[in-house]
Amino acid sequence: TYVVTEDCIKCKYTDCVEVCPVDCFYEGENMLVINPSECIDCGVCEPECPAEAILPDTEDGLEKWLELNTKYSAQWPNITSQKAPPEDADAHKGEKDKFEKYFS
Numbered sequence: 001t002y003v004v005t006e007d008c009i010k011c012k013y014t015d016c017v018e019v020c021p022v023d024c025f026y027e028g029e030n031m032l033v034i035n036p037s038e039c040i041d042c043g044v045c046e047p048e049c050p051a052e053a054i055l056p057d058t059e060d061g062l063e064k065w066l067e068l069n070t071k072y073s074a075q076w077p078n079i080t081s082q083k084a085p086p087e088d089a090d091a092h093k094g095e096k097d098k099f100e101k102y103f104s
């Protein structure tokens, strides 16, 4: 599966949802997540994210994000079309430690 990681927090560009063939993105207040049991591993969302927040879970160190995507995709609502990002999205792009600072 692919997972959404820390770089999405406070950016939420939502380009990813437009290209997903199975509509498996879910929206929280500060970030999106992928439902790993719905993702078909097509990979088309990865290059679409301006924040480079989407990665295959085969990369090292992503266990925390796989768990987080699994947990919150079961709780948050499905999002299937792109929407405007937060006004300050670009200011948060590439920022460090966004999970500790903003995740709620």
Ligand code: SF4
Binding pocket: 002, 019, 020, 021, 022, 023, 024, 034, 038, 039, 040, 041, 042, 043, 044, 045, 046
């Ligand atoms: Fe959707 Fe494909 Fe991305 Fe999985 S890899 S979330 S199926 S676009």
Ligand code: F3S
Binding pocket: 004, 007, 008, 009, 011, 012, 013, 014, 015, 016, 017, 031, 032, 048, 049, 050, 051, 052, 053, 054
């Ligand atoms: Fe987040 Fe990137 Fe999608 S910032 S909402 S994963 S396009």
